[in-house]
Amino acid sequence: MAVRFLWKAAAFVEKYRTGLLAVSCAGLFGANLSYHVFPKQTFKLYYQSWTEGQPAELPEKLHSLFHDVLRDVGVKSVNCYQPFATFGFFPVSTGIPWLPAGSLVGIPPNFNSTAEDKQGIVNHVVVINGRKVDWESEEGLALKNALILSPEAQKFSIAREVVYLQCNSPLVRAAVPPACLAGTCLSAVAVKQLLGLYSGPIVFRGIYNITVAAIGLVGYFLAYDAVNHALDYRSDRKAATISKEYARGGVEFYDKILSCNRTLRTLLGKQGEKMYAPSGNLFPRYWFRLKHTPYTSRRDLIVNILKVPQA
Template sequence: MSHIRSKVAVRNNWTTSNSGRQVSFYLASFATCGTLLGNVLPHIGGVPYYVDFVRLYNKGFAVPVPDKLNQRFQRVLDLLKIDKDNKMRFIPFMACGFDMFSAGTLGRFGIHIGLPVNFTYDNVENIDKSKIKLNEQSVIWESDAGKRLLNALIVPENGQLYAIAKEIKMRDSYKLFFDTFYATASVFLTYAGSVTLNQRLNLYSKPRSLRILGYCLIAFVNTANYVMLKDLTQHIYEEKIDKELKELSPIFAEGGKQFYTQILERNKALRVLMGKEGEAKYTVLGNENFLIRTKHLPLVQRKAYFEEQESSSETSLLS
């Protein structure tokens, strides 16, 4: 028994020794660099692999972007007044699922915009219902929720133009670098704060459990700050981009209302069709349900912002 205790004591002494602290420093440096590269690499050198992972395939082959979607994509670039030399840096592709996707940055690797398959739907009749599954189960299309989902998958052209423009503006911004800074700083400050706490309170001479408690508290504070700053930045950019697009063109102003109307209707239908999982994922109004965080502005709020133009114009006509 005394032999076991002596081993534990040696191990405790090593973790507080100079060599133990040096190893901790190297591990913290590795974690900080890993966090930095993990946030940036998928959008620079790793973007081709990232895009291939979410790309839509059919029988093992990548599904090409239809001509009509390519034309709409180019129209968005024209409406956004993208320089002719930079247009080739924006690359559309067909993505899995029914949500927009984007990756990359303006540079040699370009910005890749994933277009959902439902952007190819013109009407309910040309939807291949057999390919749409919910939790690997077929959808009861004859139900009210099934019919609502079908109608919600049809996004009008202006709504598609807005959705593409929104992703381009978000990706062509500094948000990626803010998010990377927040994550990297959070990891670094957790280590730096732990070292400072140990030195200020002389925790190296105290029980290990006390040091672990201090580390957990510092990690919790830094994680909370990271989440708060990341979500706040997301909200700021979403408001900023919606404002810019609404003022830039009436096409985007109308498209924003159309897009969020369809997304909200889709979420309401999914809430019913997915049962308890749908109730946990979406609210009655169609907003996304978040347990603690609010990762995005409420969809109802974003839709209402684009509807303000109509209400104000009607008021001015009446006056």
């Protein structure tokens, strides 16, 4: 019974493969883009910071900082970008500016802190490994210092999120899975016809299909990571070339991230040693993938920009 069902399913896929491929690619593209199309109903609900059961309001100081960054980046449609208060330590973003819902940029509470006034950090409870962080301990002081950014570093971190959205990076990332699926299927059919496997034993076709699927999956992982790295580098480069102040802020920003990750490595113990390298970079979860762009290389990119005279 199961063999007959599989045989019929294979025949159905073979008959309608073009339509099924088109529907699958469209579905993948839509699924990867869904939270960018409806950012307030998806992304914001997850990343919104809450205070006493209510959504936290972004301080006026950070609203002003955000609009200064939009002006420096050269954004014409200011209303397409909306800031909100997010939890965590560093900015996040989502959305497509030219769609009706626009884009959202989340700004964390520690951006309201300065070297003189650390209240934006110490008045928030941070729990790591099931324990509250003691801000007066050695690790707490190191984490506190890593979370205090200069205005230039804050501007750079927000600018790179704005530039990331401005360059339609979410669209590019969402296009990678359907492009890899289509490329794998079309090339598999072409090679199968070239080798004459359609007239050969079904066992050979089955082995061939499994092999192609495995190669396609690995190719997708490599392509997705490569595109992700390229988009990150492009956003960093564009934000750093706004001015020397932004470039210097970018170097500080990534130095602070590395310092923060090294402190978290200590606070988390064995779990932290698995997540963070001694340098502060994130350890890849899988040996064949480098999902996150190394922070050291992103910092070095900006350092090299600063070395160029016309920068």
